[in-house]
Amino acid sequence: MSEAKIKELRSDIDELNELMKQAKRKKVQDLLSLEIRKLETEWIKLKETENTSAAPMDVAPTTSTNVPVQNKRYQIKLNGYGWDQSDKYIKVFVTLKNVQSIPKEQVYCKLTDRSMELHVENLENKDYLLVINKLLEPISVEDSHWKQKTDMVVIFLAKSSPNKWSHVTQIEKKFEDQRNSRFKPDDMDTKDPQDSVMNLMRKMYETGDDEMKRMISKTMYESQHKKKTDVVADL
Template sequence: MSEAKMKELRSDIEELNELLKQAKRKRAQDLLSLEIRKLETEWLNLKESAQSSQAGTSPAPSTAATSQPKRYQIKLNGYGWDQSDKYIKVFVTLKDVQSLPKEQVYCKLTDKSMELHVENLDNKDYLLVINKLLDSINVEESHWKQKTDMVVIFLAKARPNIKWSHMTELEKKFEDQRNSKLKPATPDMDKADPQESIMSLMKNMYETGDDEMKRMISKAWYEGQHKKKSDTLDL
């Protein structure tokens, strides 16, 4: 039963990870990451229970084999963030993290990256890595705090009072590319033939317009073509 349940959980975790890769909204990413962490914790608990059951039915282990159980590292993907004039504040949710000694919760910082390490929380190690921050940080003035079920990292801005639009360079690049694709192309009226520019503009309006706009453009196109044929016949 435990093996079937573990297999089912692993399939759910893999599918949620695929959805996380496709998610674009930050709130959706946070929700998916939280659910993945819950399922990973449940999977690990089942695995440990299964291992304990097997150990209970086997001969008593030797003294050398009764060492500390192996700890698993879990890489975190979800986090929240906010900012003030001086700090970028990163929020990482971890149940009971406030119970750990301070030396087991620490960050490794550079001017453009951060790593949060949480060691031996319920026999698991947690790691959050954020590379290529949007702007530089002041490592010396940065710090972190353990709170109830949460770690808050205060990344001191190297340039205070500068607002960050995104957390990382990659997020900003992705947003810029998406906006450039959505932005309609405008013809160069100075260089292009006037008739060609009008046709290009009408085509763009038709492709990006709603049903009513498309209907009006189609009607104008039909009437224009009909008028050309009439003028030719008159000649």
């Protein structure tokens, strides 16, 4: 059951990321970004629950080869991440396949008391960058750290005070407060992630341009058709 839900969440996240690439309006991009992070967080928590029996592994740097890389690298800016918190830390989870295979010095963070940048250099000939500005609360740079794990980087942002964070950034909190004042609380925060995605796309359809509307109509049609096919298969 949990494995099926993990796969379903991953499919929803991938589909929302595709919509993010097409979105042109700022409000639509903010809406998508917030929903992606919610689903990424749920996906990370389910993956961690599934892997509780596995002990955490320290990643040793791999031996670099003597063959120089000739291809030009290009940078990919990351938007999606999951997060969790304890009394001491805000934990940011960034999924990157095979990130455990590169030396530790190629994975690092630049931190201030209100921002973080994750840099991953030369992972399969690509550089990755995740920037999070305007953190909800100040952090302690000296007490923060990060770790490479299998297909994932975890950044431990040390809280300056043990307050519980409702969001990672001030912008997300402001955006969600505005959204909650416009929509009913249960419009998007349903128990079923698939229903949440469908409600989100309906809201986007109302505010999107012609290209966005065509893409959303196609996505919603395919999703509804898949549901009907699954029902018939179960009979």
